[in-house]
Amino acid sequence: NAGVTQTPKFRVLKTGQSMTLLCAQDMNHEYMYWYRQDPGMGLRLIHYSVGEGTTAKGEVPDGYNVSRLKKQNFLLGLESAAPSQTSVYFCASSYFGQRNYEQYFGPGTRLTVT
Amino acid sequence: GQQVMQIPQYQHVQEGEDFTTYCNSSTTLSNIQWYKQRPGGHPVFLIQLVKSGEVKKQKRLTFQFGEAKKNSSLHITATQTTDVGTYFCAGRSGETSGSRLTFGEGTQLTVNP
Numbered sequence: 037n038a039g040v041t042q043t044p045k046f047r048v049l050k051t052g053q054s055m056t057l058l059c060a061q062d063m064n065h066e067y068m069y070w071y072r073q074d075p076g077m078g079l080r081l082i083h084y085s086v087g088e089g090t091t092a093k094g095e096v097p098d099g100y101n102v103s104r105l106k107k108q109n110f111l112l113g114l115e116s117a118a119p120s121q122t123s124v125y126f127c128a129s130s131y132f133g134q135r136n137y138e139q140y141f142g143p144g145t146r147l148t149v150t
Numbered sequence: 151g152q153q154v155m156q157i158p159q160y161q162h163v164q165e166g167e168d169f170t171t172y173c174n175s176s177t178t179l180s181n182i183q184w185y186k187q188r189p190g191g192h193p194v195f196l197i198q199l200v201k202s203g204e205v206k207k208q209k210r211l212t213f214q215f216g217e218a219k220k221n222s223s224l225h226i227t228a229t230q231t232t233d234v235g236t237y238f239c240a241g242r243s244g245e246t247s248g249s250r251l252t253f254g255e256g257t258q259l260t261v262n263p
Binding site for chain 2: 069071076077078079080081084094095126128137138139140141142143144
């Protein structure tokens with residue numbers, strides 16, 4: 037049981053390049069999330085998904101796209117990277133229920149855009 | 151939109167001293183969660199509070215949810231070096247399937263041995 041995994045762990049991009057971050061979970065969770073973490077700003081939600089085939093915008097969606105073609109995977113895409121997207125990206129997943137909304141986080145991807 | 155503010159941003163303590171971080175929401179919350187992130191690591195869930203005025207304890211950690219469900223606190227008694235990390239509160243303002251967590255900025259705790 038690996039929990040939540042993220043690929044890659046580190047990446048350096050040049051401005052204008054594109055890339056896809058992959059998140060996978062093996063807990064059969066319905067909900068999945070992408071956050072970015074910047075110093076002094078906590079975790080900000082980029083996009084999220086409440087089930088296979090569905091996605092929704094979070095707090096800071098501009099410049100990112102997502103897809104959830106399979107329940108266990110959630111992809112985050114940057115079509116044209118900008119230096120402002122330099123950040124640590126965390127994926128998380130959670131079970132949906134009346135009582136338990138605990139989120140499980142992956143190890144993160146450190147992205148630098150030069 | 152909903153805002154969750156957390157203070158202080160940084161706290162340095164000597165080992166054995168107590169530590170408290172405070173979380174305030176601009177809206178009434180349905181529940182609040184606390185997470186801990188060790189340096190270089192990822193956030194890990196600590197606890198969830200749901201009821202007005204709720205108090206929960208985990209060994210040296212005490213979590214409180216305000217009567218108005220708009221604020222919360224985490225208190226650590228007699229800190230240890232293993233408590234080092236950033237503590238985040240995260241509030242949820244709705245019960246529907248679309249409701250999301252809004253994270254505070256976090257309080258970074260350092261403990262001098």
